Amino acid sequence: MLVPYRHIFRRSFHPLACLLLSATCLGLMHPAQAQKRATREQGAGQLNIQVNDDRMTLSMARVPQIYLYGPIDADAPQRFESLMRSGRIKQGSDVYLNSPGGSVDAGIALGRLFRQGSIVTHLGVPRLPKQTSTFNRSAMCEGACAYAYLGGLYRWAVSGSDRIGFPTYRDQQTPAEVTTYLKDMGIDLATLTTTASGTAPAGSAPDPTLWPNGDEMIAKGLANNGRQNLIATYKYLQDQPYLELKQQDRNGEHKITFMCKPGGAELTTYNTIGAVRARGIVTREQHSYFEINQQETLPQERGGVSVVDESVVMQRIYPLNQLQQLASAKAMGAWVRDRAGIRYGFAFEVTGVKKILNDFYDACTWTTQQHS
Missing domain, CATH: 2.60.40.1880 (Invasion associated locus B (IalB) protein)
Structure with missing residues (x-):
């Protein structure tokens, strides 16, 4: 008899290495050195990719830390896959997401690449140069970004002021490609389905976005904080x-x-x-x-x-x-x-x-x- 246990035993904190690396460790390096070590692919109106695989990062986290921020454009999965094939993004890397959404198809494609590479997904913002005058340290991941997040083999729940928003659809109205993706990722479709009265036409916009807190993400199986069932x-x-x-x-x-x-x-x-x-x-x-x-x-x-x-x-x-x-x-x-x-x-x-x-x-x- 096999029984999968969905309410995962979790730690009440993010991995220490992640906190140190994002807030402290790279700060020990000269800014110019940190800039050399981080690979950034930046462009207006597209998903930016920052790869941190310097010696300090690898000594603390043992895997590269990847920051994805900005709108998810149609070509984002191809750029991410190219870095995987080159070896810059390794199996089991940590990916930190901060995106207002974008192409749902691209978000799903990214999620499938994440699962293929046993990626660990978090919310987080990249470390930018010191001369940056204003920068919001809270991460937000909505729509297509939330679908990409669900592709993580291990998924850390939100904490602090970070927020994640999942599109929800009424009964029987979830697009087929979304239904298939959620099933493949082991996510219960009912979690992202509303039961509002009335019938929305096929292909209609989703119902109001679900913004769960960390405990709700664990309870609903949206996050597992580093542990499988x-x-x-x-x-x-x-x-x-x-x-x-x-x-x-x-x-x-x-x-x-x-x-x-x-x-x-x-x-x-x-x-x-x-x-x-x-x-x-x-x-x-x-x-x-x-x-x-x-x-x-x-x-x-x-x-x-x-x-x-x-x-x-x-x-x-x-x-x-x-x-x-x-x-x-x-x-x-x-x-x-x-x-x-x-x-x-x-x-x-x-x-x-x-x-x-x-x-x-x-x-x-x-x-x-x-x-x-």
Whole structure:
């Protein structure tokens, strides 16, 4: 049984690297140096593209940061794709949008390029030269820009004074190309459909724009703040109840499994982040623990984790008399702390898969009773 979890567990802040880079880090460079490092394609009445891939940016964010601002013109997708093919815009780059809209077809085409390149979408404004006298630091993304935003594999919700406006249509009046695009991007069409009385003619203008805040974007599935849906699987494996929780985010894949056994449930966690990073974390490990509702559980000093392929792996025996905690859990995670107190790991919000947690708990309890 697979259950996609739509209410994504999210951080309450944008990535630190993004804030530092946009507000501080590039400021450490001489303005002329920053100008050399940023590729800008500018033109009146068209979407401007600024590529920041200097050493400071890459050391902090690990990927280029791309700023798209201005009206989305018909040729914008071709210019963006050209930079992708040249290698300037890499897989998983951060794209910051600030556009009043423009060509809907071009916005959709950009969104498809974003998904193809596993792009991460945000709202944000570019860093302009110091001599710029007046400049609005709040970003706005409306219409065609909002469609492009939805193409991001990972999509950060608005914060502060940034605003994003999604076109809405009445029932049965959404253009076919928009319907197909939203479906391909995994967006529920009902989110952008109004139920106003009356029938608008086919091809009519959309109803008033939807301007959601950050929490509403998360709730409606328009943003995921760097995480894909949590997938919960409950089944019998080797005649024993087995539970798997798995989630992909921009840092890697994270998984928690429980295998019910008479002596206790075998707990295994996988933080799949790449072999080099995994080895570095395990080498620095001082303390590791499983976590339920932000509380340490099954802690262990050095030697509690290992590297398996590209994953940091933690294994524990979870006491059967504590399994009830799983059924009532709101969040679970696995963490490694180093000597400096810095911790590495992941956490899931699991309230959306509570039925599967309860099914596993009931099956495990029944099975162990049969063998006692």
